[in-house]
Amino acid sequence: MMSPRKNRIAFLIALFVLVISFGYLLAVQFEPTINQAYVVPDQNVELVEIMKGLELENAKSVERIVALRSRLNELESKAAATSDEVRLLTQRLQEDRAAAGLSDVAGEGVIVTLGDSTRTPTLSDDANYYVIHDGYLRMMVNLMRRYGASAIAINDQRVLANSPIVCAGPIILVNSSKMSPPYVIRALGEPEALFRGISQDVFFKILTVYRDQFGITCSIQKDVQIAIPASLDNRALKYTKGAR
Amino acid sequence: MTNRSLWRSTALMFFAISFLVGLFLPGQARVVQEMKQSYQNQDPKDLIRVIKDLQGRKATLLAEETDMSQRVTQYLRASDDTAAQVQQLQREEAVLQQKIGKVPLEGPGIRVTIQEQSTGESPSILADEDLLLLLNDLWASGAEVISLNGIRLLNSTAVFRAGLNVRVGDHVTTMPLRVEAIGDVENMSKGLQMPGGVLDLLNLRRVSAIVQTVSLLKLSN
Secondary structure (H helix, E strand, O other), X not given: OOOHHHHHHHHHHHHHHHHHHHHHHHHHHHHHHHHHHHHOOHHHHHHHHHHHHHHHHHHHHHHHHHHHHHHHHHHHHHHHOOOHHHHHHHXXXXXXXXXXXXXXXXXXXXXXXXXXXXXXXXXXXXXXXXXXXXXXXXXXXXXXXXXXXXXXXXXXXXXXXXXXXXXXXXXXXXXOEEEOOOEEEEEEOOHHHHHHHHHHOHHXXXXXXXXXXXXXXXXXXXXXXXXXXXXXXXXXXXXXXXXX | OOHHHHHHHHHHHHHHHHHHHHHHHHHHHHHHHHHHHOHHHOOHHHHHHHHHHHHHHXXXXXXXXHHHHXXXXXXXXXXXXXXXXXXXXXXXXXXXXXXXXXXXXXXEEEEEEEEOOOOOOOOOOOOHHHHHHHHHHHHHOOEEEEEEOOEEOOOOOOEEEEOOEEEEOOEEEOOOEEEEEEEOHHHXXXXXXXXXXXXXXXXXXXXXXXXXXXXXXXXXX
């Protein structure tokens, strides 16, 4: 049996070891936080400010365009009532605008939702499986077209043939607009054909495996009424001319 | 202090410390994760890329705003002038017909000829996602119109492999694939040849991609 003095020493040593271990664990845990917070460069703060400012300006511009388009539609409708030629031309133009993705559309379709995992990957995990990549969105849009989608939007952005879907690090941009997850991809078309085609495609099945394994969001809803906004990108063709 | 009470105190202390560490760890992991996701902690190069895209978007939106504003003004001016209204509508119709593939087009561009290696022990295959990436990079770097083996890509055109063939909308075409894009030639070439870009990726997959600039590409409707 140990003497009381030895007991006290053993207790103090055990306490010392525990306190040191606790201190070490805390230091290791907080180190990245403190260091990262410390090294956030001023330039990043400024860049984020510029980014937010541009987003705000663009949002205001979008509001003005929507108002102007609405005003133009009113004027065209009035003019169409005064002349048959104008009425026929306006009618054709509405069809062409719809084909060019320059009109709002609504109807039946499907909604696919993709989102990053809420789980934190451990050091041994491949973090790529826990996030939605730009390539997934491109594949999904292509899949929707394949199964008959006549109009597609990702969050608030209409996706046309020439809509680039790119990433800058972890940020995904659609039509040069910053997207935030979850990515809600709406497709207008025959709901049953879209639902069956997409949910049975290998690509979608792979995403469901990632969902079950890594916790990403991947779901599809059918029989929903959806509204898809018009594209705001109606740039004039600069290099392309009608062939002679 | 007896042996027993000392060890009981140690166990209690150990329990308390373990409890605190356990309490802190998930919170800490969440903080680190949130920090990684916050914009201020991103690579400045990525932030600059986003800003450039947003500036491009701003220019596009301003152009559309100006155009719409002018059209509204013209309509108001020509409210009693049917001929002027017809002229304005016809002008817009001509532009839209080019965009929706109703008329043949021409212009400077680039041609990318993609060829798989069908011989040897392990033949290479052009995957859907690589083809989509190539098309995406062309659009992102200034392509105005694109066709695949002469088939125009429109808003509803899906592009995917169908066995050894390539399906482009309702058409089936075969390899090699000729991707032709009219647009900003310099920018498109740069966009494709960026280190680590799509051409490097295709090279890695042993899919050959030859890029040529063409002074006048003609694309049918």
